[in-house]
Amino acid sequence: MELKPTPPRDARSRYLNKKQTHVTEKTIYNYDTALTRFIGFLDSEGTADMRDVTSDTIARFEEWRLESVKPITARNDMRTIRNFIQFCESIQAVPVGLHELIQITNVKQEDEICDDVLLREEAVQILDQLDKYQYASLRHVTLLLLWKCGMRIGGLRALDVGDFDEGRPAVQIRHRPETGTPLKRKQNSERDVLIRPDTADVVADFIRNRRPDVTDDHDREPLIATDYGRASRTTITKHVYLSTSPCFSNGGTCPFNEDPSDCRATQWGHASKCPGSVSPHALRRGYVTAARNAGQPKDVTGDRVNMSGSILDKHYDKGTHDEKAERRKGYLRDI
Template identity: 65%
Template structure:
């Protein structure tokens, strides 16, 4: 069967449209980002028709990614490219079997594990600062919920005002893909997360005094809101980056930078600070702190919606000494 003339960008758009209803919006965004890089790379080499694509080009792109990014990132990129090429085979844009020639970089366990986390001591300082100077603000409530519950960013964004039960108090996380807030594990990610009464009071004060009286495009009242509706992921990420900069909560820079000239001291540049962390580092820090405090692995896993294997491998960053201390109360002299 003859191949059809297909520009890479056209094939990319068809692939994303095909995937739109079977993956989360975040995953679709990741696909789009990776394939945009791939299409740009092809354009730089004057490949305007996928019929001209061959296995050597795929190998060159693989080598290019390995030289520019971490091995685990290159691996994820090539997995995405392979899926794209498989789709291109079905629309007769590339020869059958080309996807089998996409070589996926191998990674070892150390490549797959990220050690970026916020410690309990750091989080206490940040919460003290926010509680004193930014009480019940957007940034205070966002940081408080992410640290005290270990929930994913998608879980935080999915919360509506009605999902906050002030009596227990608790946050009720629900999967609502039809109205714009899917959970990573879909219905399996649904759960109620209990919080302390003092933390519940902060959330209640935020709703009462700081949260805009607004609904989103589906008529829902998002808990974390702007004047225009549900707060965007990128803005939440920046709020965490700004809150975790040491100069923000300690009024001093451990990296000897001057706030007036430091690029990381700006709203958009906060992620460049060596001391700031992403929302996921709070999730990792919560798991580690909870385990060090004696919270059982299964309880912690159910609370953050995570399997025991993933928790142990990727999230529990306790030191050898801390893990030994956790076992102390279970030891018997035999």
């Protein structure tokens, strides 16, 4: 089979266009980021045609990535590259079978599992501070729903005002890709999440008194709204980083010997630089761990947060050995 001349950027565009039919915008972004790095590497080597890409080229790219990133990041890049090369085989841009020569970066188990987690005690302290000083604010509702529901950012962003059922009370998470709010697992991520009445009271007060009267670009009424419409993932993330900085919830005392009045990490957009702040996903891990420690069954927790039992065990349940032993205690029988 004769190979066709194909510039790497053209191959990338065709690959992403094909993927757009069945994956989320965030996944497309991740693919594009990895491929942009790969094409930049090809440019640096003077490779202007996919026909000149060999397994050795790809192995050198992996070596180059490992000079600046952790193995787990390189592994994710290599998975994307292998899938991309397989697509290139289908359009006769590279030899058939090239993708089979690509070896995915090995990762130690301890490096594969992220331990970034917000403990229940920390979450309670943060929510108490928000309840006292920023009641029913966008930040309060954001942290409250992320913690109480253990949901992903995508699920939180997808909520409209009409998805809040004050009577039950519950929030209804729906996949609406045609209007800008896809869910990670599409229809499989759709679910209703029951919430406590006190949580519902905060959400209701936010809607009635503090939520901006705005619609998004699709004339929907976003629940998590700013003056400009539906809150972005970046905005939500910034609220979480600021709220989880230790000096926010412990009376202004910095455990890292910084002066909060002069610390750049206390400013909007810079809180991620604080070594004590955590990302939104740490709340999801924290909720799962706290729910399991409280005796909530694994399948109930998994259904609530839209997660399989194996993923829950491997990546999200951060209970200590003592905590896990206590969970089993009530099931012990004298045999």
